[in-house]
Amino acid sequence: MNEIDYGNPQLRKVYDYVIVGAGPAGCVLANRLSEDPSVSVLILELGRGERPAFSEPPMLGPMLMASDYSFGYETERQKYGCLGLTDRKCSWTHGRGVGGSSIINNIIYTRGNRRDFDNWARAGMEGWSWKDVLPYYKKIEHANVLTLDEILRFRNGTGPLTSNSIESLLYVKSPFASDPDPDLPDVEVMQSFVSMSFDSSISTSIVYRLPEALKRDYYGPLMGVRNFMFLPMLMKTHTVGRVELKSRNPFHHPVFHYQYFEDERDVEALVYSIREVLRIAEAEPLQRLGIELYNRPVPGCEGFVFNSDDYWRCHVRTQTTTFQHQVSTCRMGPVGDPDAVVDPRLRVRGIGRLRVADVSIIPEPPSAHTCAMSYLIGEKAADMIKEDNQ
Numbered sequence: 106m107n108e109i110d111y112g113n114p115q116l117r118k119v120y121d122y123v124i125v126g127a128g129p130a131g132c133v134l135a136n137r138l139s140e141d142p143s144v145s146v147l148i149l150e151l152g153r154g155e156r157p158a159f160s161e162p163p164m165l166g167p168m169l170m171a172s173d174y175s176f177g178y179e180t181e182r183q184k185y186g187c188l189g190l191t192d193r194k195c196s197w198t199h200g201r202g203v204g205g206s207s208i209i210n211n212i213i214y215t216r217g218n219r220r221d222f223d224n225w226a227r228a229g230m231e232g233w234s235w236k237d238v239l240p241y242y243k244k245i246e247h248a249n250v251l252t253l254d255e256i257l258r259f260r261n262g263t264g265p266l267t268s269n270s271i272e273s274l275l276y277v278k279s280p281f282a283s284d285p286d287p288d289l290p291d292v293e294v295m296q297s298f299v300s301m302s303f304d305s306s307i308s309t310s311i312v313y314r315l316p317e318a319l320k321r322d323y324y325g326p327l328m329g330v331r332n333f334m335f336l337p338m339l340m341k342t343h344t345v346g347r348v349e350l351k352s353r354n355p356f357h358h359p360v361f362h363y364q365y366f367e368d369e370r371d372v373e374a375l376v377y378s379i380r381e382v383l384r385i386a387e388a389e390p391l392q393r394l395g396i397e398l399y400n401r402p403v404p405g406c407e408g409f410v411f412n413s414d415d416y417w418r419c420h421v422r423t424q425t426t427t428f429q430h431q432v433s434t435c436r437m438g439p440v441g442d443p444d445a446v447v448d449p450r451l452r453v454r455g456i457g458r459l460r461v462a463d464v465s466i467i468p469e470p471p472s473a474h475t476c477a478m479s480y481l482i483g484e485k486a487a488d489m490i491k492e493d494n495q
């Protein structure tokens with residue numbers, strides 16, 4: 106695949122700023138810091154070079170995920186989830202190259218819920234309230250749409266920033282959410298215009314860890330039939346995990362200690378949202394389109410009455426997948442919070458001249474997809490660094 110060629114720039118001996126990792130947050134940070142021509146910035150990226158921007162057809166996502174643009178991480182063997190997947194493991198793949206996970210992601214852009222940010226600010230994370238972050242989002246969302254054709258493409262949802270798989274989103278507040286605020290949802294349901302049956306190539310099976318029998322017997326009969334999926338995504342999980350280094354070798358993958366559905370409320374919230382989706386699908390507007398529920402039981406759940414709550418519990422535990430929104434591994438917290446890695450200005454506690462600026466600082470799982478937040482974090486980090494150096 107073609108990469109942009111930047112020639113062979115001369116490396117300096119000293120830089121004002123060194124940024125490790127050219128994910129979305131790192132790229133935005135580098136861009137903003139280097140706006141001042143007197144400042145030198147070195148950005149180091151472990152993975153591949155930059156690909157020219159183009160709109161990704163759905164096929165390309167899994168292909169890139171199965172390539173060396175991806176770390177190919179996987180979870181440890183699961184006890185309560187991913188049960189129908191190869192080796193009972195879920196894929197935790199992450200982008201590896203200039204652009205980070207935005208190279209392989211699904212291009213869904215959500216700012217997040219204002220209540221999350223206001224909760225952070227109330228907990229003492231000064232500068233992160235909705236009022237504080239909104240101007241950054243507006244700055245990020247500035248697009249250079251110049252021609253009538255481009256304007257029409259954006260309005261019709263076909264421009265380069267259109268999701269490669271998702272058409273619409275709906276939000277659900279389940280009775281299992283820990284935050285009582287009715288306007289802070291814990292589940293998002295994505296309506297995808299494709300299902301796993303769209304791709305007969307090996308990539309989908311590899312990246313989603315689908316055993317051959319599942320692909321053939323469950324998704325196979327849908328091939329050539331117009332079909333789509335509702336994908337309920339639990340945003341506010343109760344189950345918590347942790348990441349550990351496997352060894353001193355920086356090239357070894359880390360160990361992800363995370364057991365999906367260790368906390369039963371996570372399954373129940375998803376089953377509740379499936380019921381909500383079925384209620385909507387049975388309503389007149391969708392019925393008019395002739396929508397029918399695919400009623401072949403997922404392999405492994407044949408013992409349950411189809412469409413019962415127990416069937417859906419089994420389905421959720423068997424066909425588990427993720428949108429890779431892992432956060433909070435270098436959590437931000439108010440000054441003096443002993444469990445926080447960084448303070449609200451993203452400075453690492455106890456170490457001078459070192460900040461963390463990526464989605465790992467997000468203090469708790471947000472009601473959002475995380476890419477927009479990574480741009481926001483890059484923007485805010487740049488401003489805070491500039492302010493602190495004045």
Ligand SMILES: Cc1cc2nc3c(=O)[nH]c(=O)nc-3n(C[C@H](O)[C@H](O)[C@H](O)COP(=O)(O)OP(=O)(O)OC[C@H]3O[C@@H](n4cnc5c(N)ncnc54)[C@H](O)[C@@H]3O)c2cc1C
Pocket residue numbers: 125126127128129130131149150151152170198199200201202203204205206207209210211212213214215428429430462463464465474475476477479
């Ligand atoms: C398959 C997938 C689908 C997703 N879909 C969506 C979506 O549709 N919408 C959405 O909002 N979010 C989505 N996400 C999540 C979103 O893409 C991430 O939250 C976001 O990219 C995180 O940005 P980041 O800058 O924090 O880090 P990353 O994107 O993880 O980038 C980190 C970068 O650092 C590099 N790096 C790591 N270690 C080193 C090192 N030691 N030295 C040098 N470089 C290093 C990595 O190679 C990588 O390029 C998805 C993620 C994945 C993986």
